[in-house]
């Protein structure tokens with residue numbers, strides 16, 4: 001489904017080209033649940049941003065279902081991203097003064113769906129995250145765990161091929177963390193491809209395959225772990 005070939009990312013720091021990612025290869029198959037782990041500043045978010053087409057690599061190839069992402073112009077990139085990828089962030093990125101259902105509807109605003117179809121979809125995704133009873137509440141009145149459930153509902157409303165979650169439980173207590181991980185497992189059980197980035201060992205274990213970044217390259221992993229997978 002997704003192939004990254006020899007991806008590198010450099011930034012200019014104090015007039016010097018500093019590498020953040022070097023020669024990264026990665027193959028993600030449809031329906032996979034991949035955890036990308038690694039210490040702080042190892043390049044996890046940078047890789048996630050490249051996968052999410054929010055950032056461009058300095059070199060390398062990115063193929064998404066046969067489309068060479070790097071060859072697309074910015075308008076087609078935005079369209080591709082909106083249709084194919086759902087994002088979940090540590091800080092939720094919801095609009096606090098809007099209601100739950102208004103937040104969940106945001107990705108549909110530029111779609112051609114009828115009002116009836118929108119309502120149907122909002123109800124469906126709120127049900128999937130167990131938040132139907134909060135549809136009319138303002139985001140500002142929800143707990144962290146509830147906010148993240150709404151962020152997941154918003155991320156799946158366009159039925160994206162790929163869900164990218166960057167430290168999705170980083171701001172949550174352990175009970176909410178468990179609930180959020182269960183939702184991811186249930187989505188993956190229904191065939192959704194998920195890539196989760198975390199530095200939390202316990203959270204990372206939810207992935208069916210675990211890869212670790214260290215200083216911008218794949219770390220050599222413990223071959224005795226059943227979840228450790230090949231990059232390509």
Ligand SMILES: Nc1ncnc2c1ncn2[C@@H]1O[C@H](COP(=O)(O)OP(=O)(O)OP(=O)(O)O)[C@@H](O)[C@H]1O
Nearest residue numbers: 011013020038039040041042043044045046047199
């Ligand atoms: N645009 C940028 N300009 C300069 N340096 C950057 C830029 N983006 C990332 N970096 C640096 O690249 C390194 C990797 O950053 P990144 O955020 O990808 O790491 P991370 O593994 O997600 O870290 P954390 O777990 O702390 O969020 C860090 O040293 C960061 O300061």
